[in-house]
Amino acid sequence: MTGKDSIYATExxxxxxxxxxxxxEVFPDMIQRSVPGYATIVSTMGKLAGQFAQSNSNLYDLGCSLGAVTLSMRRNIAKENCRIIAVDNSQAMVERCKMHLSGFKSDVPVDVQLGDINELEISNASVVAMNFTLQFIPQEQRLAVLQNIYNGLKPGGIxxxxxxxxxxxxxxxxxxIDLHHDFKRHNGYSELEISQKRTAIENVMRPDNLNKHLTRLSDIGFKQTQVWYQCFNFCSMIAIK
Structure with missing residues (x-):
């Protein structure tokens, strides 16, 4: 069981x-009440992973947190000899992710790792997922992270x-921002919670605009990029090698 997010409820x-x-302890509640369409995003990422997974390849979930995308991918993979590598730099997240995954049986093996995405070797990959992860990597390091992913993807990988x-x-x-804050109010967050969470996150999450994302992916070498979901300032894209 997880609790209700009240981390910023008191001054x-x-x-x-x-x-x-x-x-x-409160992450599932936090993410559902903070990110519009989160369940749809996770479900669709699993379906896309199943569609583009290649036999005898690796699938990566970078910034796996509690393993929601990993589980979604496992449910949809039908190709033979696939393996998921789930990576996060939070020890607490990795430990809880392993617990969550242990409760679900699957023929697709998962290797959950504590690690730094900046130093990770991507190899033999048909699918790499980054679900609200790149935004926490310093902006000057993002190009190198994405280039490393591109280099490790197989032709036709995503x-x-x-x-x-x-x-x-x-x-x-x-x-x-106003639309997103109204979404959070509707989901029960107070003005104090919204304000304090914004203060807490502004130094560790620096978002890019959509054009920056799409141009960077194209410049790296991805032959196709497509936005398949957007609600307010939350967006999901697919890039095909």
Whole structure:
């Protein structure tokens, strides 16, 4: 069982957000109440993974958190001799992810690793998923991370990328932020919670705009890119090698 997210419900000296044990305990509630369409995103990523998975290949879930995307991929993979490698840099997340995965039987093996995506070798990959992960990597390191993924993908392999995005200008960005905050209010977050969470996350999550994402993926070498979901400032893309 997981609890209700009340981390920022009381006034406090706000520290930079981290995926620590306190967040792990409330993460499912936090993500459902904070990210519009999260269940649809996770479900669709699994279906796309099943469609593009290649026999005798690796599938990666980078920034796997509690393993939602990993589980979705496992449910949809029908090709032979596939393996999922799930990686996160939070010890608390990795430990809980292993517990979650142990409760689901599957013929698709999963290797859950504690690690730094910046130092990870991607190899023999048909699918790489990054579900709201790249946004937490320093902006100057993102190109190298994506290039490493591209280099490790097999021909016809895909990157599934979900990100919180900025608007193309300040006016558009403020509109998207206002819509997202209203979504959070509707899901029971108070003004104090919204304000303190924004303060906590602003130094550790720096979103790019959509055009930046698509241009960078094209420049790296992906032959096709497509946005398949967007609600407010949350967007999911597929890039095909």
């Amino acid at each position: 406090q000296q706000v520290k930079d957000f981290s995926f620590d044990a306190n967040v792990v 990157l599934l990328l979900s990100e919180k995005i900025k608007g193309e200008n300040d006016e558009q960005d403020n509109l998207l």
